[in-house]
Amino acid sequence: MQKVSSKMKAVTSFHVMEVMARAKALESKGRDIIHMEVGEPDFTTPQPIIDQGIRFLQTGAVHYTEAQGLLALRKKIAAFYSKQHQVVVPPERIFITPGASGALTIALAALLEQGDEVLMADPGYPCNSNLTTLFGGAPKTINVSIEDDFQLTAERVLEHWGPKTKGVMLASPSNPTGNIIPAKSLAALIKVSEQKSGFLISDEIYHGLVYDQPAVSALSFSDQTFVINSFSKFFGMTGWRLGWLIVPEYAINAANRLLQNLYISAPSHSQYAALAAFDVSTQDILLQRRDEFKRRRDVLYAGLIELGFVIPHKPHGAFYIYADCSHFTDNSYTFALELLDKQGVAVTPGIDFGANEPERYLRFAYTTSVERIAEGLQRIKAFLQQP
Ligand SMILES: Cc1ncc(COP(=O)(O)O)c(C=O)c1O
Numbered sequence: 001m002q003k004v005s006s007k008m009k010a011v012t013s014f015h016v017m018e019v020m021a022r023a024k025a026l027e028s029k030g031r032d033i034i035h036m037e038v039g040e041p042d043f044t045t046p047q048p049i050i051d052q053g054i055r056f057l058q059t060g061a062v063h064y065t066e067a068q069g070l071l072a073l074r075k076k077i078a079a080f081y082s083k084q085h086q087v088v089v090p091p092e093r094i095f096i097t098p099g100a101s102g103a104l105t106i107a108l109a110a111l112l113e114q115g116d117e118v119l120m121a122d123p124g125y126p127c128n129s130n131l132t133t134l135f136g137g138a139p140k141t142i143n144v145s146i147e148d149d150f151q152l153t154a155e156r157v158l159e160h161w162g163p164k165t166k167g168v169m170l171a172s173p174s175n176p177t178g179n180i181i182p183a184k185s186l187a188a189l190i191k192v193s194e195q196k197s198g199f200l201i202s203d204e205i206y207h208g209l210v211y212d213q214p215a216v217s218a219l220s221f222s223d224q225t226f227v228i229n230s231f232s233k234f235f236g237m238t239g240w241r242l243g244w245l246i247v248p249e250y251a252i253n254a255a256n257r258l259l260q261n262l263y264i265s266a267p268s269h270s271q272y273a274a275l276a277a278f279d280v281s282t283q284d285i286l287l288q289r290r291d292e293f294k295r296r297r298d299v300l301y302a303g304l305i306e307l308g309f310v311i312p313h314k315p316h317g318a319f320y321i322y323a324d325c326s327h328f329t330d331n332s333y334t335f336a337l338e339l340l341d342k343q344g345v346a347v348t349p350g351i352d353f354g355a356n357e358p359e360r361y362l363r364f365a366y367t368t369s370v371e372r373i374a375e376g377l378q379r380i381k382a383f384l385q386q387p
Contacts, residue, residue, distance in 0.1 A: 010133035012126060016348040019336055023346040034376040036364045037346040039175065040238040041319070045273075046285040049237065053273030061272050067260040069096020069244070070271045076278045077244055087219045095245045095255050096266045099238075100205045100230035103245035104131055105262060107226045110247070110254040111199050112137040116166035121152050123322065123353035123361070125175045125203070132169075140165065143356040146312050150177040150322065154188035161192075167199030172215065173206040173317025176353045176363040178297075180316045183216040190221045201226045205243070206318040208234025208286065211294040213316060224248045231270070233318075234286060235277050240270035293319055296366035296373055303377035304364065307384060319366050322350075326360040328384060336362060342386070343379035 016037050023033045044050075068074070074091035081089045097103040104127065112118070114136040120128050122141035129139035142160050144150045157168055170189065172181040181189070186202075193200040202218035202225050218225040230243035243266075247255045259265070276282055300321055301314050310324035329335040333349040340346050348365070350358030366373060 007134060011130045014126065015333065015352045019340060019346050019348065022337065022340055026340070026344065031344050033340070033344045033346055034372050034379065035346050035368055036366070036373070036376055037348045038365055038367050039320075039348075040367060041233065041236045041289070042367050042369070043236050043289050045236050045240070046277075046282045048276045048279055048282045048285075049235070049273050052276035053240075053269050056272035057269050061268055063268060065096075065265045065268045065271055067263075067265050068256055069094070069266055070275070073271050073275055074244075076275065080278055081217070081219060085217045085220050087217065089219060089223075089246055092252060093223075093246050093249065095247065095259055096271055097243045097245050097259070098241045098263055098266050099232055100203065100228050100243040101127065102241075102263060102266065103228040103230070103243050104128070104201075104203070105135075106245055106255055106258045107201050107228065107247070108132060108135045108137065109258050109262070110251050111167060111201075111226075113166070115164060117162060117164045118167055118169055119152070119157055119160055119165060120169040121150065121171075121174070122356040123150065123176055123350065123358070124169075125171055126352055126354070128169050128171075128203075129354075137166070138164070141354060141356070145356075146324075149179045149313060150174060151179055151181045151185070152189060153185055154192045157189060157192050161196055161198075165196070165198060167201065168193050169201045169203065170218075171203035171205070173210060173315070175206070175318060176320050176348070176350075176361075177322040178206075178315030178318040178320045179313070180210065180213070180215060183220075186216060186218060187221045190218060190225060194222065194224060199226060200224075201228060203228040205230045206233055209290055209293055209319060210317040211290070211297060212314075215317065219246065226251070231274050231277060234290070235274070236286070236289070237270070237274070237277075240273065241267055242270040242274055292370075293366065296368075296370055297321070299370050300364060300366045300373050300377070303373070307377065307381055309362075321364045321366070322353075323362055323364060324360050325362050329359075331359050332362050333359065339380065339383050343383045345376050345379050345383070 231237040350361030
């Protein structure tokens with residue numbers, strides 16, 4: 001009998017898909033659903049980016065680009081690092097990829113030998129462990145908690161570094177917590193990985209969405225890190241499937257060959273459209289949206305605390321709040337399904353982000369308006385008060 005590979009056992013699906021399917025089914029019956037499960041901005045792509053994309057499509061820009069991505073776009077990204085982070089990143093080290101997802105596959109495919117261990121935080125972005133397994137590696141998760149702001153530290157990484165460990169994956173701000181690794185801690189993490197001759201992949205996809213302090217790129221401390229970023233979140237381009245990867249000098253050739261073989265190139269119309277992403281008119285729109293996300297975060301955070309959820313620190317970035325709901329339930333998954341059925345509020349259960357006490361947590365995404373968030377909080381209150 002034909003069957004899929006044994007590796008597929010380790011590739012999990014998203015439980016939130018079940019929540020979303022149920023939400024859709026309820027909506028089709030006329031129920032009003034408040035969506036706080038969705039990990040993408042509700043805003044559409046800024047108009048200058050759309051206009052630029054249309055202009056290029058009309059000129060027939062529908063062919064493959066060079067595998068590494070348009071040089072003009074890579075130059076804009078290089079200029080962004082120079083202006084925003086005061087670091088020089090030559091365009092030769094920048095690869096345009098199909099989303100951060102494409103960047104993650106290239107980095108892991110380039111780095112992993114069979115059986116290599118990769119350290120990563122639990123809870124964390126689930127694809128990191130799935131993709132590590134797919135490329136022959138062995139994810140080694142480190143349980144993080146409220147005490148360490150749900151982020152890895154150099155000490156924890158050192159503690160877990162074993163003979164088979166090859167590197168570390170970080171995300172700051174993180175999904176699902178929105179917490180940021182402080183600059184000093186990031187520098188220490190990079191130092192540890194370099195002392196151990198390991199790699200460090202820094203996922204900076206939520207970088208533009210930070211509300212209280214600037215986000216520091218791993219590139220500010222080392223040109224030996226792999227940096228992942230994307231046009232999906234801050235730029236509001238999830239469906240365009242466009243991101244980027246910055247690699248150290250030694251990996252340029254490998255990344256090029258991988259891009260050619262895996263993707264040929266990132267979507268060309270998306271690359272042309274993104275040429276407008278760093279324009280002042282686009283940035284103005286994006287910064288206004290960031291301020292709106294901040295307003296939403298403040299409303300949701302205050303509301304959840306008032307209802308009795310435990311969130312010791314207000315998250316500084318992304319658009320998520322990871323809330324401890326153990327005062328109300330010992331199973332966040334069934335809690336999420338019941339909340340949806342009874343009150344029409346969709347949230348993501350902790351089980352999607354790992355095995356570290358997932359039943360205690362729910363992820364709330366503030367990817368909907370302040371008015372809808374306020375309505376959602378009212379409905380959650382009613383849910384909690386039901387006998
Ligand atoms: C931490 C993190 N990395 C990577 C991705 C992938 O994003 P995309 O492929 O849309 O750029 C996501 C998406 O939610 C994410 O949360």
